[in-house]
Structure formats: structure tokens, C-alpha cells
Amino acid sequence: MAKVTANDLLERFNLELIAGEEGIYRPITTSDLSRPGIEMAGYFTYYPAKRLQLLGRTELSFFEHLKQHEKEERMLKLCTYDTPGIILSRGLEVPSELIEAAEKVGVPLMRSNMPTTRLSSSITTYLESELAPMTAVHGVLVDIYGIGVLITGNSGVGKSETALDLVRRGHRLVADDSVEIRQENEGTLVGRSPDLIQHLLEIRGLGIINVMTLFGAGAVRPYKRIVLCIHLELWDQNKAYDRLGLDEEKMKIIDTEITKLTVPVRPGRNLAVIIEVAAMNYRLKRLGYDAAQEFSSRLTDVIEEADHDEFR
Structure with missing residues (x-):
């Protein structure tokens, strides 16, 4: 505090x-x-x-x-x-x-x-x-289409590189490496960067870059409400990843739960595009449209229709 x-x-x-x-x-x-x-x-x-x-x-x-x-x-x-x-x-x-x-x-x-x-x-x-309860999380916070997305994962998985790609695509960086998170109201998490590393990105092999200097003031923002967490992890052949999106995983920070998506990382996957689409899909869900639920309903209708024809 x-x-x-x-x-x-x-x-x-x-x-x-x-x-x-x-x-x-x-x-x-x-x-x-x-x-x-x-x-x-x-x-x-x-x-x-x-x-x-x-x-x-x-x-x-x-x-x-x-x-x-x-x-x-x-x-x-x-x-x-x-x-x-x-x-x-x-x-x-x-x-x-x-x-x-x-x-x-x-x-x-x-x-x-x-x-x-x-x-x-x-x-x-x-x-x-x-005076709000505060914690620090190792990750990157980016404003994507107005959605505060917290990108987490083990060191070296590519969080900062993905954030850099997102900034190049027109989105705004809030914090890299360390995200200070305050629970300002019940159910409201606001993330910001420590003053020491504000506007900075660390890219392995390149070093530290100043996003505001390189891309302009429109590429950064001082704080953002966090509503979605994207967890990056190296692809595990023995792990079954969610392919439909029907089950929504949650992540608890202080006393607030937010939606969490686990995205496997392997060569050839464009993480920036995947995270960008995840943010858009999250917004659509909050507006009442869920593609996974629609597919599930269609599948159920087809199965019921097939069963009906079989017994007719």
C-alpha cells in the first residue's frame, strides 16, 4: 500500500x-x-x-x-x-x-x-x-482496442517482442516487465508502469528502447484498467489446449477475477495477431456474441436433427 x-x-x-x-x-x-x-x-x-x-x-x-x-x-x-x-x-x-x-x-x-x-x-x-490495495505482476500491459490486456509468461517466452509488434500495429503500451496493479474499486484493477521504467521496452539482442520516443506519444498511456490476461507458454505436445473456447478460465489478482487465456507459443505463430483477435473476441463476448456458444448450438441442432431423422 x-x-x-x-x-x-x-x-x-x-x-x-x-x-x-x-x-x-x-x-x-x-x-x-x-x-x-x-x-x-x-x-x-x-x-x-x-x-x-x-x-x-x-x-x-x-x-x-x-x-x-x-x-x-x-x-x-x-x-x-x-x-x-x-x-x-x-x-x-x-x-x-x-x-x-x-x-x-x-x-x-x-x-x-x-x-x-x-x-x-x-x-x-x-x-x-x-491507498488502494496494490501488487506487482511480472508481465506486459497493452491497451488493445480499448481492452486492457495483461500478457504474462515465463522469462524469454516473447512477451516484450509481442508488445513491440502490437505497438507497431497501432496499440498502446502501458507497462513492460513489471506492472503495478491497484484494486481501486471492487472488481476494478488498474495497471500502470513503475516510474523508473515508464515507456521503456526491453528487447533481447537489441536492448532497451523508448517506445514514446520511437513511435510517438500516441503509442503509450500512463494507466489502463485490466480485464483480460493472455498467458504465453511454450508449446507442450502432451498438453490439451482449449480449441473451442467454451470454458472460460479465471485469474485472481488481489480480490478480483479476470478472464485468462493460455496461448501456446511455437515458431510460425503470429502472437500479436492472436492477442489482437483475442481482445476483439473478448469485446464481442461482452456485447453478447459468443462464437463458441453459437458453434455449440449449431452442432447440437445438427445432432438433434440427425437423431430425429434416424427415428422417423
Whole structure:
């Protein structure tokens, strides 16, 4: 899981740091935000101290009606050693009691000019992406006709060479060798390349090439949702490979299952074309057309018709 701090929010959303500079590297562990309205009224029994606290016009206008000792008490309770940060929206004026409490405990106190709802949505989306469960898979990720295809297989089987052929055919490279995969939502896997090897392909005998430099910006993309896995393996004469496509194999990454196809590799097979067609066929299946099922239905009709003629 990636580490996110208040300092990342300051840079990402151009926030103004008001107080609590010593706490800007406190880790943010959840994407949930809290708007402490009921806490302003004095009820801290279930106060979610480990969440980012977002104060808008409603909370601060209520705060102004409190007595002085209540203001000091509420702000001290709001700022705990577990609180990763407090953000004020709409460029609102920061109460002096909050500044004092934040400095005392070292809670980063930040301010934004964005409206409260928009700020809350933007930060939540960012945190959900950054704090999503993550894993790394050895393989290549390519965008083929809008389908995110993860190509896996043992080292030397030809994954990168196949990706290069796909790029030459107009498709877009996302990552080679190592694919960082985040489960951003339930059932949604998003893959991207580590920064160190972004846009690079390693071709044995040729070395490392920069795909964007050679083929242009249209040949790469920074991330892509993964929905299909093509596993390449050397042809095994003793193994029975699926010839109809009626049985759909699944591959589980984190908590999400995606369709997996095993493609045997041997001289003479054009892997780029096969993977290209696999992506198109996957799209057709999701649109409701399954060639294998249609063939199976035709075969069943022919057999039933033959049996009927035999007994007639």
C-alpha cells in the first residue's frame, strides 16, 4: 500500500499550510473524510480521529456561536496525535483556537479555496486511488482496442517482442516487465508502469528502447484498467489446449477475477495477431456474441436433427 501524507495533499491540491508543519509527514491510512459537525457540538464519543477532518462553512459558523471556553475545549479535542490533518474549505478564516491547538499537537492545518463538496470529492478520489490495495505482476500491459490486456509468461517466452509488434500495429503500451496493479474499486484493477521504467521496452539482442520516443506519444498511456490476461507458454505436445473456447478460465489478482487465456507459443505463430483477435473476441463476448456458444448450438441442432431423422 502506498504511503500518503499531508505533504502530498499540500502539493497535489495546492493547499495553504496554516499551522502544524511538524506533522505534515503523518501517514493518512484511510480515504474516508470526516466533517466533525457533531463534534463541534461536544459529542466526541465516536470521533474518527484517524481520518482527515474537513471543516466547511457550516461547521465554522456553528463554532462561532460557542462560548470561549467551549471553543478552546472543542479544538483541543479535535486535534489529536492520531489526526493526520485538518482542512478548511472556501478560503475561510481560521479560528485562533484551532491554530493554537494544531500547533500544540503538531496536526497539519491546511486551507483550500475550493468549495467544500468539490474538495471532499477530489481528495476522496485521490486517496482511494493512492491507498488502494496494490501488487506487482511480472508481465506486459497493452491497451488493445480499448481492452486492457495483461500478457504474462515465463522469462524469454516473447512477451516484450509481442508488445513491440502490437505497438507497431497501432496499440498502446502501458507497462513492460513489471506492472503495478491497484484494486481501486471492487472488481476494478488498474495497471500502470513503475516510474523508473515508464515507456521503456526491453528487447533481447537489441536492448532497451523508448517506445514514446520511437513511435510517438500516441503509442503509450500512463494507466489502463485490466480485464483480460493472455498467458504465453511454450508449446507442450502432451498438453490439451482449449480449441473451442467454451470454458472460460479465471485469474485472481488481489480480490478480483479476470478472464485468462493460455496461448501456446511455437515458431510460425503470429502472437500479436492472436492477442489482437483475442481482445476483439473478448469485446464481442461482452456485447453478447459468443462464437463458441453459437458453434455449440449449431452442432447440437445438427445432432438433434440427425437423431430425429434416424427415428422417423
